[in-house]
Amino acid sequence: MTLPPPGDIAIVVAGALAAGFVNGLSGTGYALVALGFWLQAMSPLTAAPLTALCGVAGHIQSLPRIWSGVRWSRLWPMLSAGLVGVPVGTLLLHHLEPEPLKVGVGVLLIVYSAWMAIVRRPPVITGGGPAADATVGLIGGVLGGMASLSGPAPAIWAQLRGFGKDEQRGVNQPFNMSVLLLALVSAGIAGFLDRTFLIWAVITVPTTLVGARIGLALYGRVNDAQFRRILLGLLCLSGVTLILTSIR
Numbered sequence: 526m527t528l529p530p531p532g533d534i535a536i537v538v539a540g541a542l543a544a545g546f547v548n549g550l551s552g553t554g555y556a557l558v559a560l561g562f563w564l565q566a567m568s569p570l571t572a573a574p575l576t577a578l579c580g581v582a583g584h585i586q587s588l589p590r591i592w593s594g595v596r597w598s599r600l601w602p603m604l605s606a607g608l609v610g611v612p613v614g615t616l617l618l619h620h621l622e623p624e625p626l627k628v629g630v631g632v633l634l635i636v637y638s639a640w641m642a643i644v645r646r647p648p649v650i651t652g653g654g655p656a657a658d659a660t661v662g663l664i665g666g667v668l669g670g671m672a673s674l675s676g677p678a679p680a681i682w683a684q685l686r687g688f689g690k691d692e693q694r695g696v697n698q699p700f701n702m703s704v705l706l707l708a709l710v711s712a713g714i715a716g717f718l719d720r721t722f723l724i725w726a727v728i729t730v731p732t733t734l735v736g737a738r739i740g741l742a743l744y745g746r747v748n749d750a751q752f753r754r755i756l757l758g759l760l761c762l763s764g765v766t767l768i769l770t771s772i773r
Contacts, residue, residue, distance in 0.1 A: 533566035534728060541579060541729040545736025548583045550744050551756055552591065552694040553676040553701055555580040555733075557763045561770075571722050573673065574712035575729060577705040582730050583737040584702035590741055594688075594695030602655040603662030603679060604700055610666020611707050617671055626671060627771040634677055634764030638757045641684070649687035658682070666704060675704040677763065680756060690744075690752035 528534070540562025548555040556576040563572045641647055650657075661682040669675030679700045683693040712718060747755065 528724065529566065536562050536566045537725065537729060538732050541732035542736040544576075544579070545583050545733035545738075546740040547759065548580065548733075549587055549737035549740025549742075551740075551752075551759055552584075552587070552698040553680050553756075554759050554763060555583060556673050556676075557766055561766065567721070567725060570717050571719075571725060574709055574717050575722060575725055576673070577709040577712065578726055579729050579733040580705045581702055581709065583733050584698050584705075586734055586737055587741045588698065588702075590745070591691055591694040591698055594691030594693070595699060596692065596695060598655075599658060600696055600699055602659040603665075603682075603696065604703055606659040606662035607666035607669070607675065607679075607700055607704055608707060610663040610668075611670040611675075611704055611711075614667035614670020615711070617667065624771040626668075627674070627767040630668070630674055630677065631764040631767035631771070634760045634767070637681060638761035638764065642754075642757055647687075648685060650685045651687075662700065665700065669704045669708065673708070674767075676701050677760060680760065684753065684756070689749050690747070693752070693756070 529537075540559045543562070544555045544559035547558050559576050559579065560572055563575065567575075653660075661678050665675045665678035668678060676697065679697050680693070683696045688696065744752075
């Protein structure tokens with residue numbers, strides 16, 4: 526078995542640690558952080574399923590910590606619609622260019638984050654019920670299937686619902702984990718989980734778990750207001766990253 530060059534290994538390990546930390550702290554954002562490192566050392570065909578695998582591993586590790594925030598009555602409509610949306614997004618990917626979509630989502634994330642950081646009393650949406658939750662889940666699933674952007678929609682919606690930090694993660698994390706798992710299965714069916722993928726998986730999964738453990742420890746020390754600011758900062762950074770990586 527031939528190992529990758531040491532320089533590539535260093536870049537990938539750094540990306541796994543950083544992405545694992547962010548994921549452990551916030552419950553989202555793994556792919557956006559990791560891909561900034563990993564695409565310098567591997568092809569997108571390897572990086573995409575690898576982020577899914579490591580993201581799922583990080584989510585599983587932190588599930589016991591946030592399990593008290595899971596509310597199945599809120600989660601099921603969103604999760605069910607999201608899983609339906611993933612193959613829809615994958616089909617749309619063959620007919621639409623992902624770059625304009627990423628720019629649009631990036632602008633939306635920046636505007637939303639700036640607005641929520643400025644307003645003194647953020648709005649709380651109480652209406653809509655399961656139908657509204659399912660609509661948001663469908664949007665997240667479609668965006669996940671099209672451009673690996675399953676995280677922003679449920680993250681924003683949980684904030685607008687006025688959930689506390691545990692409740693936000695109780696929605697975001699199971700949703701993202703399920704979408705990523707479906708994406709990983711799809712990659713396996715498509716034949717992308719080759720020997721190169723397995724080599725990188727052996728390197729990145731343990732590293733991700735270390736980073737996620739550190740992030741999860743810090744998560745336990747922040748309150749709801751601090752978690753809100755962290756998540757807004759992450760959403761804004763994600764928006765900037767999406768725009769920059771879409772400019773050719």
